[in-house]
Amino acid sequence: MFQPSPWRADFPAIAALQRQHQTYLDNAATTQKPQALLDALSHYYAHGAANVHRAQHLPGALATQAFEASRDKVATWLNAADAQQIIFTHGATSALNLLAYGLEYLFEAGDEIAVSALEHHANLLPWQQLARRRNLRLVILPLDGQGRIDQEQALQLIGPRTRLLAVSQLSNVLGTWQPLAPLLAHAQAQGALTVVDGAQGVVHGRHDVQALDCDFYVFSSHKLYGPEGVGVIHGRRQALQRLRPWQFGGEMVQIADYHSASFRPAPLGFEAGTPPIAGVIGLGATLDYLGGLDANAVAAHEASLHQQLLRGLADREGIRVLGTPQVALASFVIDGVHNADIAHLLTEQGIAVRAGHHCAMPLLEGLGLEGAIRVSLALYNDSDDLQRFFDALDQALELLR
Amino acid sequence: MNLSQEASQALESFEQARSWEQRARLLMQWGEHLAPLDAVEKIEANRVHGCESLVWLVAEQHAGQWQFKAASDARLLRGLLALLLVRVQGLDSAALAHLDLRAWFTQLGLERQLSPSRSNGLHAVLQRMAQLASDA
Numbered sequence: 001m002f003q004p005s006p007w008r009a010d011f012p013a014i015a016a017l018q019r020q021h022q023t024y025l026d027n028a029a030t031t032q033k034p035q036a037l038l039d040a041l042s043h044y045y046a047h048g049a050a051n052v053h054r055a056q057h058l059p060g061a062l063a064t065q066a067f068e069a070s071r072d073k074v075a076t077w078l079n080a081a082d083a084q085q086i087i088f089t090h091g092a093t094s095a096l097n098l099l100a101y102g103l104e105y106l107f108e109a110g111d112e113i114a115v116s117a118l119e120h121h122a123n124l125l126p127w128q129q130l131a132r133r134r135n136l137r138l139v140i141l142p143l144d145g146q147g148r149i150d151q152e153q154a155l156q157l158i159g160p161r162t163r164l165l166a167v168s169q170l171s172n173v174l175g176t177w178q179p180l181a182p183l184l185a186h187a188q189a190q191g192a193l194t195v196v197d198g199a200q201g202v203v204h205g206r207h208d209v210q211a212l213d214c215d216f217y218v219f220s221s222h223k224l225y226g227p228e229g230v231g232v233i234h235g236r237r238q239a240l241q242r243l244r245p246w247q248f249g250g251e252m253v254q255i256a257d258y259h260s261a262s263f264r265p266a267p268l269g270f271e272a273g274t275p276p277i278a279g280v281i282g283l284g285a286t287l288d289y290l291g292g293l294d295a296n297a298v299a300a301h302e303a304s305l306h307q308q309l310l311r312g313l314a315d316r317e318g319i320r321v322l323g324t325p326q327v328a329l330a331s332f333v334i335d336g337v338h339n340a341d342i343a344h345l346l347t348e349q350g351i352a353v354r355a356g357h358h359c360a361m362p363l364l365e366g367l368g369l370e371g372a373i374r375v376s377l378a379l380y381n382d383s384d385d386l387q388r389f390f391d392a393l394d395q396a397l398e399l400l401r
Numbered sequence: 402m403n404l405s406q407e408a409s410q411a412l413e414s415f416e417q418a419r420s421w422e423q424r425a426r427l428l429m430q431w432g433e434h435l436a437p438l439d440a441v442e443k444i445e446a447n448r449v450h451g452c453e454s455l456v457w458l459v460a461e462q463h464a465g466q467w468q469f470k471a472a473s474d475a476r477l478l479r480g481l482l483a484l485l486l487v488r489v490q491g492l493d494s495a496a497l498a499h500l501d502l503r504a505w506f507t508q509l510g511l512e513r514q515l516s517p518s519r520s521n522g523l524h525a526v527l528q529r530m531a532q533l534a535s536d537a
Contacts, residue, residue, distance in 0.1 A: 338454060338474060338475040338476065339453070340452075340453045340454040340475035340477070340522075341475050341476050341477050343453070344425075344475075344477045344478075345421075345425060345477070348421040348424075348425065349421065355453055356453045357453075370453075370454070370455070370474075371453055395422075399422060399425055399426065399429075400429075400476070
């Protein structure tokens with residue numbers, strides 16, 4: 001039975017892609033944008049761009065007002081206690097690098113950082129490189145058979161030497177929610193700082209950073225239907241006080257002379273230089289749009305499509321799904337067929353999915369795989385998108401087998 | 402344009418291919434022609450990185466003429482490599498440097514396979530070849 005998406009028409013690019021015979025199922029990489037975002041960008045640029053937090057003139061005041069309104073909207077979206085706990089960065093990657101550099105002074109040789117075996121490179125490499133700079137031990141938390149961090153082992157591995165735990169909320173390869181609550185509580189009891197990479201998790205459902213109770217929560221705008229070039233850090237108040245500035249420059253400074261300077265507290269002390277003003281305003285507009293949707297209807301729609309995806313994959317011979325995906329996506333390999341060949345033939349048929357290591361090389365290697373195909377869904381996908389994918393997959397397999 | 406007999410054959414068959422299925426079938430057929438590499442040639446030094454599959458390129462110069470061998474674990478890419486080799490086999494460095502390989506794949510109707518975003522390996526292989534030609 002056809003399952004339409006009631007929100008499809010809100011995303012003009014979907015119709016444009018359809019005219020180019022493209023079915024977009026690579027939403028975990030980035031998403032299409034709602035008309036509300038396009039309108040906000042166009043309004044900002046058409047009505048007078050200006051730099052924020054600097055000028056006394058009217059365009060500057062308006063831009064600053066819109067920029068700070070977005071901070072409030074992000075705070076509301078995450079149920080943060082205070083908008084001043086929201087830092088804008090240039091993406092989730094730069095957010096995680098800010099944390100790895102801004103917290104570096106807290107680490108001493110022999111300290112441990114714990115990350116999970118399924119981390120995206122963005123939440124692995126900044127910690128790996130920090131460990132190398134400071135002579136720390138990077139502890140890798142292993143996974144269970146379903147693709148979740150193995151709780152029992154993790155609780156053993158996170159100990160008194162652990163100074164920081166950095167884990168994903170939702171795996172970008174396995175589509176599994178991670179058991180954050182027990183891990184975060186245990187790490188905090190050991191005196192460790194906690195970082196949650198919400199890049200995938202924030203897109204599915206609403207998450208309350210106060211209930212989540214981590215020191216830092218990070219996500220990127222562009223996976224949440226917002227513009228690229230914008231990342232977000234929510235920091236707990238005490239944790240933000242321990243974070244030192246990483247990048248230095250305009251507007252993050254309080255007083256500067258030629259030989260020394262003092263810096264502003266969060267958030268501005270961590271937003272050196274001109275921020276991505278239009279992008280931040282656009283993210284605010286996107287959140288307004290998303291906030292107006294029936295969250296239960298969105299979740300039900302996504303869950304139903306996800307079930308159809310998993311069923312369709314299970315129905316076909318020789319397909320092995322990685323882990324036990326719970327939401328949004330599924331990665332798979334096919335017996336005797338190279339994923340590059342499948343990817344090639346899906347592309348020929350206008351199916352936009354992702355093939356390869358999904359920026360998680362160690363995870364794929366741990367699974368004994370060179371790569372996998374990933375299909376990832378968004379709220380504007382409908383059952384016809386999946387049908388086109390499965391038809392194309394069947395055609396590809398017929399050619400290859 | 403001076404095409405070898407094999408290259409002319411390739412051009413003829415791909416020009417007649419009307420659909421993506423026909424092109425895919427032809428690619429797989431051409432991939433079968435690719436001479437296999439010896440195990441000793443499948444070494445790290447011959448690996449071409451930047452591909453989603455394993456790709457090796459072995460280049461030798463005999464009396465100023467390039468002789469290439471290539472292999473991949475992905476079938477369609479093997480076809481693309483075979484089509485590349487029939488065009489460049491036996492060229493000297495100057496001819497290789499001047500050869501417009503994009504035009505060659507465009508003639509075959511396969512230009513989209515060259516896109517750097519495809520990460521299918523062909524783009525990386527061409528870069529390696531250009532480097533070899535300019536270093537020689």
